[in-house]
Amino acid sequence: MTVEFKHQPTVTLAEVADAAGVGESTVSRVLRNYGSFSEKTRDRVMAAVERLGYVPNRIAGTLASTGSRLVAFVIPSLSNIVFPDVLRGASAILEESGYQAVFSVTDYDSQREEALAAAMLAWRPAAVMLAGYEHTDGTLKILRASGCRIVELLDLDGAALDLAVGFSNLAAGRVSAEFLLRRGYRRIGYVGHDLNRDTRAGKRFSGFCATLGAGDAPLADREILAGASSVENGRLGLERLLARTPDLDAVYFSNDDMALGGYFHCLARGISIPSQLAIFGYNGLDIGRAMPQPLSTIRTPRVATGKIAAQLVVTNAPPQVVDLGFELIEGATA
Amino acid sequence: MTVEFKHQPTVTLAEVADAAGVGESTVSRVLRNYGSFSEKTRDRVMAAVERLGYVPNRIAGTLASTGSRLVAFVIPSLSNIVFPDVLRGASAILEESGYQAVFSVTDYDSQREEALAAAMLAWRPAAVMLAGYEHTDGTLKILRASGCRIVELLDLDGAALDLAVGFSNLAAGRVSAEFLLRRGYRRIGYVGHDLNRDTRAGKRFSGFCATLGAGDAPLADREILAGASSVENGRLGLERLLARTPDLDAVYFSNDDMALGGYFHCLARGISIPSQLAIFGYNGLDIGRAMPQPLSTIRTPRVATGKIAAQLVVTNAPPQVVDLGFELIEGATA
């Protein structure tokens, strides 16, 4: 047997107006603190709101007015801490501006991205925030046709549609390689996760390899694991890489999680860091700082990316690309 | 100078109806695959939809019909991986059922929780999902008055308002203590983060202490750090705890992040685990499994909690409490 849950009769703006003895528009003005109304009226209205427990209906409000205060996020993953960090930064700004965040997870699947982007547009958001520049033609088409703001996050290596906030992954890869070369490492390997799906990791890898090549120390070997990045995959990847190419003196990981796995592998095998093997990550997670030897990595402005992106949207800024850069953390593992 | 961004004239259902040469209701029926219409009509409508690039307006649809397909999450944090995990589980289910997730972050502040809950209700969601049972009277009042489904997550130690999905934190604390006692530890300490804000951690601690007391090995010492849980705080906390009470033989951490910090501290100081000091965490993160010595901890059903919660909402299940339990991971650190 199915139990029925009735929605209680909801209080409407008209009822508040009646209760306060004023017109609907007046209530609307008071609640939005817009236009003019007297002190006395405001108090009467607020009293009625309080008494009736009125909660404005933003669905109706949005339909009646132009443009909603929803901001849609279409993100690849929630497991990769990068995206919760971006959401965190953005939601802080959005909440204080009366915006509401809605999200969907694509799981790094561009087909899903297209479907989800369409689904989100049905809510007529003020803006859609996406990770990176790689989107299907279909996604691009519906986004452009939607007329809402488009924000591409965490990737600046491409042509922005409207707004873009982040940094260059290509440059991050290059800087990482330069650092390792500067430190004198020459037999350098790479351990990464699925690059076809995570195109930003792919760009870092490209930048890294290009710089190594130019530095006369081309990548010695690589181990790329299927599946998402994880500590366990980092551990496993390094194990395999070293089994195949034992004489490496440094390894670049697709991110800090993977690097931590590598670090654990070294601990377990008694490989001393960095004298026997140097380890370099990407992201600059807190965890890296708490390690016995702080992780050498690149710190990325994840929370700031979310904040700036949100700010651009709420201020309706003109199309632009904001490069927030990144920071090299020398650490003690390379 | 401010640049203006005009929303392009949006295609409406009425325009699709005209283009297809049918009535509005017919288009509506076809798009929702509801009621009856002929094959031929369906094709004509879909062709028009395609041609015009029509995207249904869910704002209007929601206003016109009863009940939205929005599900609101009011979560304490996005830094604590627990909540992204819950969101991940839930969004997978919601997306396939045509629901949309919206969220706000309270930052463990119950005052903010109240404000955000009210803000979310303005979107007339089908359900509101909250962490735990501790809410202000104001929050409870508006939630109950809203008439929408309420789901309390990750905490079963209290009286549910409507739906509740998770497990008992009290029991998790007890089981952890029992395990340590069984292994013969008697000088047991605790390192935790702010318990007043994270009431679930507080409940675990209570359960833990109660069991220790009953086992004739009352908590020897504790170190509670202000601020959120983090690897660094775990490291610091253990350092302080041991400085004060060096003869501990086991330490219970408020979660795996903190425990990992403690682990790092031991590594750095050459404290051997578990012979000199045992370490026990909470959450069962992946990282614990990849450590050279797998972390002894409790694995919690975070993703499952999200999934089940979402399922209950989309199926409009009657009020109930679903206990998903947790799993003791013996590991090698205790």
Next chain:
DNA sequence: ACCAAAAATGGCAGCGCTGCCATTCTGTTT
């Protein structure tokens, strides 16, 4: 006390859909 300007307020048409009801087709059945 009078008038213009400004402030305060109310009325009401939509926003784009859905849900209900009436109507018009079908294809059977007798």
Next chain:
DNA sequence: AAACAGAATGGCAGCGCTGCCATTTTTGGT
């Protein structure tokens, strides 16, 4: 061929607000 049950379809009110405009009240200056 008439009668009828369904299937297929269209019309239109109304969801709860906002935005526009008209109207009323107040204010300030003379």
